[in-house]
Amino acid sequence: SQQGEEDPQALSIQEGENATMNCSYKTSINNLQWYRQNSGRGLVHLILIRSNEREKHSGRLRVTLDTSKKSSSLLITASRAADTASYFCATVSWGKFQFGAGTQVVVTP
Amino acid sequence: NAGVTQTPKFRVLKTGQSMTLLCAQDMNHEYMYWYRQDPGMGLRLIHYSVGEGTTAKGEVPDGYNVSRLKKQNFLLGLESAAPSQTSVYFCASSYGGRRELSNNEQFFGPGTRLTVL
Numbered sequence: 001s002q003q004g005e006e007d008p009q010a011l012s013i014q015e016g017e018n019a020t021m022n023c024s025y026k027t028s029i030n031n032l033q034w035y036r037q038n039s040g041r042g043l044v045h046l047i048l049i050r051s052n053e054r055e056k057h058s059g060r061l062r063v064t065l066d067t068s069k070k071s072s073s074l075l076i077t078a079s080r081a082a083d084t085a086s087y088f089c090a091t092v093s094w095g096k097f098q099f100g101a102g103t104q105v106v107v108t109p
Numbered sequence: 110n111a112g113v114t115q116t117p118k119f120r121v122l123k124t125g126q127s128m129t130l131l132c133a134q135d136m137n138h139e140y141m142y143w144y145r146q147d148p149g150m151g152l153r154l155i156h157y158s159v160g161e162g163t164t165a166k167g168e169v170p171d172g173y174n175v176s177r178l179k180k181q182n183f184l185l186g187l188e189s190a191a192p193s194q195t196s197v198y199f200c201a202s203s204y205g206g207r208r209e210l211s212n213n214e215q216f217f218g219p220g221t222r223l224t225v226l
Contacts, residue, residue, distance in 0.1 A: 030212045031212050033214060035217075040220075041219060041220070042113070042199055042201075042217030042218050042219045042220055043152075043199070043201075043215075043217045044217070045214040045215065045216070048213075048214060088151065088152070090215075092212045093212075094212070095140070095159075095205075095212060097142075097154070097215065099144075099151045099152040100151050101149055101150060101151040102151055
């Protein structure tokens with residue numbers, strides 16, 4: 001069973017707009033990670049947020065974590081065509097990773 | 110560094126045939142993983158290894174076997190392929206080591222697209 005579930009399943013935006021996707025989970029975690037997958041490629045790690053952190057930034061990425069609601073969000077600001085990809089959250093609990101089904105993001109020029 | 114590499118990239122099998130997928134990493138990582146990715150299902154863990162000579166079952170281990178004879182290599186075997194094993198297979202590795210480091214990021218290979226007819 002999947003621990004992390006992303007919402008929405010698909011997102012279509014124009015260049016320059018912000019993209020927001022959410023991840024909900026069910027059990028306690030050590031950290032939550034976000035990955036990107038370009039078509040036909042492997043997953044690439046984007047950012048990790050620990051269970052005692054509430055917000056983290058990396059370049060145009062902003063991740064929040066609300067452990068009381070068991071949810072996280074990934075915000076990509078000023079999106080570019082190169083951000084077109086699928087984005088996955090992974091909940092991590094003592095070495096056990098569980099990936100969600102992903103959000104497919106399409107950024108049109 | 111090549112990172113995580115997988116061979117082959119593509120393969121077509123007939124039902125009942127066997128094959129081995131090879132994963133290699135040059136980052137001296139302790140932990141290695143095999144996942145399968147199916148449409149709408151995300152990644153599902155097949156088997157994993159926390160060190161040379163060790164293996165453990167993941168979420169969907171049936172029909173697969175693994176071996177970790179060398180720290181840098183993790184092999185996934187299909188003894189008798191079935192159409193339900195048509196999927197994209199990803200290998201990943203992470204630093205691991207001490208228990209608290211087992212939560213570190215994973216590094217993924219480019220995947221193997223397998224079709225079983």
